[in-house]
Amino acid sequence: MSEEFKQDAKSLLEDIGGSDNIQAVTHCATRMRFALKDPSQADVKKIEELKSVKGTFTQSGQFQVIIGNKVADFYNEFAKFADVKESSKDEVKSAAAANNQNWLQRAMTFLAEVFAPIIPAIIVGGLILGFRNILEGVPMENLGGQTIAESSTFWNGVNTFLWLPGEAIFHFLPVGITWSVTRKMGTTPILGIILGITLVSPQLLNAYAAPEAILNNEVPVWDFGFFQLDMIGYQAQVLPALFAGLALGYLEKFWRKVIPEMVSMIFVPFLSLLPAIILAHTILGPVGWTIGTWIGELFYAGLTGSFSWLFGLLFGAFYSPLVITGLHHMSNAIDSQLIADFGGTGLWPMIALSNIAQASAVVAVWWMTRHDEEESQITIPSFISAYLGVTEPAMFGVTLKYIYPFVAAMIGSGIAGLISTVSGVQANSIGVGGLPGFLVIQLDSMVPFVIAMVVAMIVPFVLTLTFKRFNILTNAGLDFNIPFFNNK
Structure with missing residues (x-):
């Protein structure tokens, strides 16, 4: 063989x-x-x-x-x-x-490997929220203006039941993050799970209720006599969980080096977990929440401010180059922060549109080379994968190889991103990228998102054919070197 x-x-x-x-x-x-x-x-x-x-x-x-x-x-x-x-x-x-890899690429790789095991759960949660969105948020004329959930006891039960996994995935996201951090660092995952639970325990004030409680001075506290500590949870918060998990991992590694092996089973977990919990609720949690809020507000300002059109144009156009460098993995944390703080994210729809744009550029390449069987072995699986949200095969196997399809996809994605931000498109959560992305889009954003999807499909396809027809950038791919930050 x-x-x-x-x-x-x-x-x-x-x-x-x-x-x-x-x-x-x-x-x-x-x-x-x-x-x-x-x-x-x-x-x-x-x-x-x-x-x-x-x-x-x-x-x-x-x-x-x-x-x-x-x-x-x-x-x-x-x-x-x-x-x-x-x-x-x-x-x-x-x-x-x-x-x-330099320090930046190593940091991005670490972040990617922390979030990668969690993404399947987030995608499932996105699909569940999208389905619940249809059940409880779409009035049907043939149902007398009622939603499906309002008109049917069965579907109302389904809708209510589905919030069980929805809540588990999104509200208790910190548990998954702390588990994944300890797993990545090679420390004890069960300690990470316990640490995550202490961030979202029912004993704590739910993070979603915290702003109003703070405003009304009704935050519960742990009273230690000479000082008090706010009992605030970190439901759906990313950075507090990430920082707490790192603290736990480094503490465990430190104690394993200095504590004799014969008693390590007793003292290492205790001296790692308890200080990590204390740090999480005194320093790391509040700091992580503050930083996450700043980042979320920055992107929210870009998405909703006077220059949202420019933000959408630039982010839509340059998301694909971010995928090359690995920096795109930061978007998962930013999306999660936006969802936690503002009830939706306008960033993720542009990522889905970028995936569609890359796929459509590959479709154009396939159309031009459809009689080449060997080329079709690459182009067909690549555009199918990209339409379903995974663009690496499309980019590394096709669009970056020729460059002009990559540029065409960037332009189409930028225009689609502009439409998305100007129209205020919002997603309930991270979902399946590409064509299935509409499943998590909020109802009042559905029409402009579909328009942006059509643009992301047509513009890259037409531009790729046009670039080839007029020999625009058609020679750029021969000696192109992909910048991975490691070409020293």
Whole structure:
């Protein structure tokens, strides 16, 4: 089976800089993943000319070579020539981060890996809120102007029941964050879960009720005699949970170094968890809430202020370049903060529109190359994935390869973002990006969002064909180097 890859595997080893340039290597479902000692030694042009290779890209310091569904066979043949042992994905990721990422990229990678395990739950929550939005917020003429929930006992029960997982996902988000932070830091996840619960305990004043209670001077307190501490919860808050989780992780790592192993089971959890809880409710929680509020207000001002059109244009246009650098992962935290503070987010709709724009640009490339079977193996899965909210295959496999589709997508996304912000489009939560994005859009925003979706579909498609027809930027992709902050 692997005999068909023999020559290409041998050539890949030579073109990547030989065995001495490989620090770690593994493979996933379709790609070879390398942590290279010197990425500049990899001859990307020669590698992409290999028959077995469908494309390359670099992400988070990893050099990845797209092979396809037979990547396992390719890897087995490659390993014979390279004389290397297979590493785990985490080992490759760690090696790549250590050698090829600067402090900013490492910070973004950490943030991404904290939020990545939580995103499926947030997407589920978004779909649930979208469905409840239809049940309880859409008056139907054939129901006498009532909503579905108002007209049916069954659907009212369904609507009420669905708030159970909805509340668990969004109100108790800090539990997921503190768990994920400790998991990422290699410390004890159950301590992270307990820490998160102390941030959202029913004993505390709910964060959503806190502003009114503060205004009326009705905040409950812990009274220690010589000082008092506000009993305020951090439901749906991101930064307080992130800071608390980091404190717990670093405390546990510190105590494990200084406490003898024979008594570590007793003292390490106690000396890590209790101080972390105290810090969370005295310093980290209030500071995180304040910073998160400032960030949310800044973006909210951009989304609703006099220059919202400019904010929407710029964010819509430049979100895709943020994906290249990894900075786009910050948007999850910002969206969560906006939802917690303002009951919705105008940022996420533009992210969904950007995904649609990238997909539509790839559709145009597919249309122009539809008779090329090998090219279609890349373009068709890429635009399907992007329409469903995952744009990396579209960008790294197609639009960045040619550049002019990427620019066309940026322009279309920018125009769609302008429409979105000028119209005040709001989403109830983070949802499934791309075409399913309408499921979490608030009802009064649905029409302008659909208009923006149409723009994000048509403009990139037409511009990509136009750029190709008039040879605009058509040569820009030949020597284009993707800036990953690691090209030192």
